Structure formats: C-alpha cells, structure tokens
Amino acid sequence: MTATMSGIREATDPSCTPTVTATATAAIAHDSAIDWRAVKADFPIFDHEVGGKPLTYLDSTATSQKPRVVIDTLHEFYSHHNANIHRGLYALSEAATAMYEQARAKVARFIHARSSREVIFTRNATEAINLVAYSWGRANIGPGDTILITEMEHHADIVPWQILAQEKGATLAYIPLDPATGTLQMDKLDDLLTDKVKLVGVVHVSNALGTINPVEEIIRRAHEVGAVVLLDGAQSVPHMPVDVQALGCDFLVFSGHKMCAPTGSGVLWGRRELLNAMPPFLGGGDMIRRVTMQSSTYAEPPARFEAGTPAIAEAIGLGAACDYLSAIGMANVRAHEVAISQYALERFAEVPGLHIFGPLDVRQRGATFSFALADVPPHDMASILDSEGIAIRAGHHCCHPTMFALDVAGTSRASFYIYNLNEDVDRLVAGLHKAAQIFGV
Amino acid sequence: MDDLYRANILEHFRDPHHKGVLEHPDASYEDISTSCGDRIRIDFAISNAHIADVRFDGQGCAISQAAASMLTDMLPGLSLDQALALDKQAILDELGISVGPSRQKCATLGLNAMKRALAGDHWVDEDEEDF
Numbered sequence: 109m110t111a112t113m114s115g116i117r118e119a120t121d122p123s124c125t126p127t128v129t130a131t132a133t134a135a136i137a138h139d140s141a142i143d144w145r146a147v148k149a150d151f152p153i154f155d156h157e158v159g160g161k162p163l164t165y166l167d168s169t170a171t172s173q174k175p176r177v178v179i180d181t182l183h184e185f186y187s188h189h190n191a192n193i194h195r196g197l198y199a200l201s202e203a204a205t206a207m208y209e210q211a212r213a214k215v216a217r218f219i220h221a222r223s224s225r226e227v228i229f230t231r232n233a234t235e236a237i238n239l240v241a242y243s244w245g246r247a248n249i250g251p252g253d254t255i256l257i258t259e260m261e262h263h264a265d266i267v268p269w270q271i272l273a274q275e276k277g278a279t280l281a282y283i284p285l286d287p288a289t290g291t292l293q294m295d296k297l298d299d300l301l302t303d304k305v306k307l308v309g310v311v312h313v314s315n316a317l318g319t320i321n322p323v324e325e326i327i328r329r330a331h332e333v334g335a336v337v338l339l340d341g342a343q344s345v346p347h348m349p350v351d352v353q354a355l356g357c358d359f360l361v362f363s364g365h366k367m368c369a370p371t372g373s374g375v376l377w378g379r380r381e382l383l384n385a386m387p388p389f390l391g392g393g394d395m396i397r398r399v400t401m402q403s404s405t406y407a408e409p410p411a412r413f414e415a416g417t418p419a420i421a422e423a424i425g426l427g428a429a430c431d432y433l434s435a436i437g438m439a440n441v442r443a444h445e446v447a448i449s450q451y452a453l454e455r456f457a458e459v460p461g462l463h464i465f466g467p468l469d470v471r472q473r474g475a476t477f478s479f480a481l482a483d484v485p486p487h488d489m490a491s492i493l494d495s496e497g498i499a500i501r502a503g504h505h506c507c508h509p510t511m512f513a514l515d516v517a518g519t520s521r522a523s524f525y526i527y528n529l530n531e532d533v534d535r536l537v538a539g540l541h542k543a544a545q546i547f548g549v
Numbered sequence: 550m551d552d553l554y555r556a557n558i559l560e561h562f563r564d565p566h567h568k569g570v571l572e573h574p575d576a577s578y579e580d581i582s583t584s585c586g587d588r589i590r591i592d593f594a595i596s597n598a599h600i601a602d603v604r605f606d607g608q609g610c611a612i613s614q615a616a617a618s619m620l621t622d623m624l625p626g627l628s629l630d631q632a633l634a635l636d637k638q639a640i641l642d643e644l645g646i647s648v649g650p651s652r653q654k655c656a657t658l659g660l661n662a663m664k665r666a667l668a669g670d671h672w673v674d675e676d677e678e679d680f
C-alpha cells in the first residue's frame with residue numbers, strides 16, 4: 109500500500125493541484141499491468157472475516173465497497189478542512205469550497221464533460237433523474253407527448269416519468285425486452301420513435317441482467333426525431349470508460365456509492381444548453397442570485413440545482429474515488445470485469461440446472477449475473493450463500509417490468525467489481541453446489 | 550445453515566399441505582412482503598366461529614411457503630380466538646429452527662395473512678409492533 113497519508117493530503121489540500129498519481133496505489137505494479145490482489149488490499153472491508161469466513165462480496169451492483177483512500181479523504185476533510193462552502197469569507201471555508209469545486213472538476217474529467225459547470229451534485233442517481241423529470245420535464249413535456257423508456261429500467265428511471273406523465277397527460281411507452289436474449293427489441297424502435305417522443309430514458313448497463321445496451325444507436329435515432337436522451341449510467345460509469353461527448357447523450361446520471369465513493373454522492377451531468385434553460389428543482393439557499401419578497405432570480409448552473417448545504421465531504425470523497433479509479437484506468441477496470449465474466453461463465457456452465465439471464469457474450473454484458481438454479485427460490489439461495497460468507501442479492505432488483513418480461517418473481521444476482529478475483533467465482537460456484545445439494549436438485 | 554433447511558421444511562416446500570384456494574371463502578387475505586416479494590394468500594371456511602377448512606396459495610422462498618403449509622396443518626378445528634392467539638413462536642417452534650431477523654418476516658408471512666383474514670385490517674403485523 110503506497111496510498112500514504114502524505115499522498116492523500118496532497119490530493120485533498122486545495123492549495124496544491126492534486127494529481128491523479130497522488131492516489132495511485134500499489135495496485136499499479138509494473139507498467140500498466142494491474143495487480144488486482146493489491147487492489148483488493150486497498151479495501152479495508154476485506155481485512156476482516158464475516159462470521160468466521162472471508163467476505164466474498166458479490167453485491168457491488170447495489171453498492172460498492174470503499175477504498176482506504178476514500179475513507180481517509182472523509183476523515184481528513186472532517187479533521188482538517190470542515191466548513192460550509194460558498195459562504196464563508198474565512199480561509200477554512202474558502203479551502204472547503206475549493207475542494208468541493210475540485211471534486212466537481214474531477215467528476216467532469218472522469219466522464220469527459222466539456223466543463224465542470226455541466227456537473228451537478230445530487231444524493232444519488234435517483235435524485236438526479238427526479239431533478240430532470242421535475243425541472244426539464246415539467247417545462248418540456250405536455251399533453252400528448254411521449255416519454256419513451258425501456259422494460260429494462262430501474263424503478264428510478266420509471267417512477268419519476270410515471271409521475272410526470274400522469275401530471276401532464278403524456279404517454280409513457282416502453283422499448284420491450286426480449287426475454288430470450290435479455291436484450292432490447294431494437295427492431296421495435298422504428299415504430300416507437302415517433303415525433304411525439306420528447307424524451308428517451310435508457311439504462312446504459314442493466315442492473316438486473318448485466319446487458320450493455322446499444323445506447324449509441326438509441327441516442328442517434330432519438331436525436332433524429334428531436335428527442336432528448338437521458339442515460340442511466342449507474343451501472344456503466346463505475347465499470348467502463350464513459351465519455352459523454354463521444355456518446356452524445358443529453359443527460360447522464362450515476363451514483364457515487366456504486367463507484368467507490370461515499371453514499372450521498374451522486375451526479376447529474378447535462379449539456380450546458382439544456383441546463384441553462386432549465387428552471388430550478390429545489391428552492392433555497394445557494395441557488396439564487398437575488399431574492400426579493402415575492403420573487404427571485406436564479407443562479408447559473410450548477411448552483412441553480414444545488415439548493416441548500418450539499419453533501420460536501422461526500423462530493424470530495426467522490427472526487428477521490430474518481431482519482432482512484434482513474435489511476436487504475438477505466439479501460440483496465442472493464443478488462444478485468446470482462447476477464448472475470450469469462451471465467452464465471454465457464455464455471456457456471458459446470459453447474460447443472462443453472463440458468464443465466466441476459467447475454468452470454470461477455471462483450472455484450474457487464475459483470476452482473478442474474479441467475480436461477482432449478483427451482484431454488486432466490487431468497488433461500490441468498491441465505492445459503494450467506495452462510496458461506498458470500499453476499500449476493502435476491503429479488504426483483506428494483507426492476508419489476510424486467511421481471512414481468514422474464515416471467516419470474518425474482519432472480520438471484522451476483523456481481524463482480526475491481527476487488528473480486530477468480531477465487532470469488534470459485535466460492536460462488538461451490539455455494540451453488542451446496543444449494544443444489546440442500547434442495548436436492 | 551443446513552439446519553435452516555431441515556428435511557421437514559423442504560418436504561413442506563416441495564409438497565405443501567392445503568395448497569390452493571377456496572371457491573367461496575368466509576375470510577381471505579393476501580399478504581405480500583414488500584422486502585422480498587413473497588406472497589401468501591390464505592382462505593378460510595368458518596362455521597360456528599371455528600375454522601372448518603383452510604387453503605393457502607403463494608409464491609416465494611422455502612421458509613415462507615413451508616411455514617404457511619405447517620400453519621395450515623395447525624388450524625382446522627381451532628376456534629377463531631385460538632387461531633388468533635397463535636404467535637410467532639408457535640410458527641418458529643413448528644419450523645424447529647432459529648431464524649435471523651431478515652428471515653423472520655418469511656416465517657411469519659402466512660401467520661400475518663391469517664390474522665388479517667380473521668381479524669380484519671385492524672390487525673398489526675407482529676413485526677410491525679416493534680416500531
């Protein structure tokens with residue numbers, strides 16, 4: 109571990125420009141080859157056993173573990189730099205403000221935004237989508253308009269649009285899911301993408317199936333009919349290089365807590381022209397230019413959308429997480445997940461009665477695997493694996509429409525991230541055999 | 550853990566007792582666990598304030614389905630008061646296992662459905678009483 113305290117101080121001290129290498133760790137061993145075991149050692153949660161067994165954490169789709177450098181950044185901030193931002197005229201507040209704004213710049217670089225003014229801090233992806241639905245949606249969606257989403261969406265990218273559609277008399281339409289392949293039925297796009305469609309919301313990588321959706325094509329074709337595209341990057345930004353300019357989307361949302369950052373940190377990225385034209389979301393301090401008794405004028409983005417005291421330390425933690433992941437390299441993260449997915453699929457093939465939902469081609473999927481083992485209920489699967497120290501998720505994964513399309517009540521789901529190794533796949537497969545034995549399948 | 554899936558539980562799961570619905574139930578309730586989506590519907594035929602017949606239908610984990618099946622074995626012939634007096638411990642004793650907090654809701658899903666069916670919506674789920 110070379111992520112020393114001095115390195116972290118350097119990264120969080122606003123008086124010096126932090127460099128990506130300041131948070132580089134022993135993980136980066138020789139040249140560009142990554143020592144993934146050293147990456148795992150960056151995560152203190154794995155220092156301790158759970159119930160006498162080593163922790164096999166296969167639920168990073170729900171939330172990721174946190175590297176020491178991020179945990180230390182929080183500690184460091186509260187110990188040495190804590191103050192409210194954007195208001196104080198004293199050194200401490202100015203320093204905290206600079207750190208917060210530096211974190212914004214780090215996030216902007218991480219997703220290749222044109223400017224950090226396009227990055228709005230939210231609590232999570234859910235709040236980011238609600239912000240767009242409330243602010244952009246109420247100003248731009250009217251009776252008879254269509255909002256087009258997919259059957260693969262997380263509830264976070266469904267319910268805000270339902271609320272908006274009900275309020276405005278708009279239609280909510282879905283790109284259907286092909287249950288056999290776990291991919292979107294792209295041949296339906298021609299019929300669905302009418303000129304009534306004002307917004308297309310699509311999940312970049314499915315949290316329920318692992319499917320990587322053909323978002324470039326969806327974005328291109330949505331733009332042809334003049335629709336705005338919101339990309340739910342909750343499961344892509346943590347796991348692969350994402351370049352908002354290359355993708356050409358209009359909004360991107362993601363959650364910091366799924367990418368090594370603290371809970372309470374999330375992001376809405378929006379194209380500047382769109383953000384500039386949008387009315388506020390929450391009203392309050394920090395988002396105004398001037399308040400008179402009856403009305404106010406609003407600050408420019410991003411401040412316009414960050415009313416009240418934000419999650420300062422968490423945002424700075426997200427900046428540290430961006431540095432950490434950048435030091436590993438997002439292409440390397442993706443390569444690692446492809447390799448572990450390949451290995452997992454090979455090992456899964458050995459388990460009789462195991463069905464994997466979603467694409468079987470690793471180029472078309474992330475390292476999130478929904479599965480069913482014969483008729484073992486997912487909930488029981490999770491309990492049996494838990495007794496082996498293996499944390500998976502069971503249920504509908506906040507994707508009821510996906511589960512309807514698959515005609516299942518729920519699935520068991522194992523997901524892999526940068527701290528998982530092939531031995532975690534081996535433990536999972538051993539656990540699957542145990543479940544099969546208990547249930548006599 | 551293997552304890553959690555004792556043979557009797559798996560037998561009830563694989564071959565549940567009183568599975569199905571009654572055509573004209575005197576009382577009925579369907580409970581869905583919001584946390585895991587497990588579902589139990591329980592139907593009663595009642596005569597002279599006693600349980601004459603019972604059926605359950607549902608979907609979910611082995612614990613919730615086996616516990617409901619075991620519950621239905623305990624009910625026929627009981628007075629409504631006796632049925633309503635059954636508590637979580639009675640179900641856990643029948644299951645013969647100790648379950649952690651996250652699985653207690655599974656074990657009591659059928660019991661809570663029964664109490665709602667027999668006592669109406671005024672019933673408060675055992676697990677909610679703590680709050």
Ligand SMILES: Cc1ncc(COP(=O)(O)O)c(C=O)c1O
Nearest residue numbers: 232233234262264315340342363
């Ligand atoms: C694809 C997707 N979208 C949105 C969300 C919502 O994220 P959060 O709960 O952090 O707002 C999740 C979280 O599971 C997700 O996987």
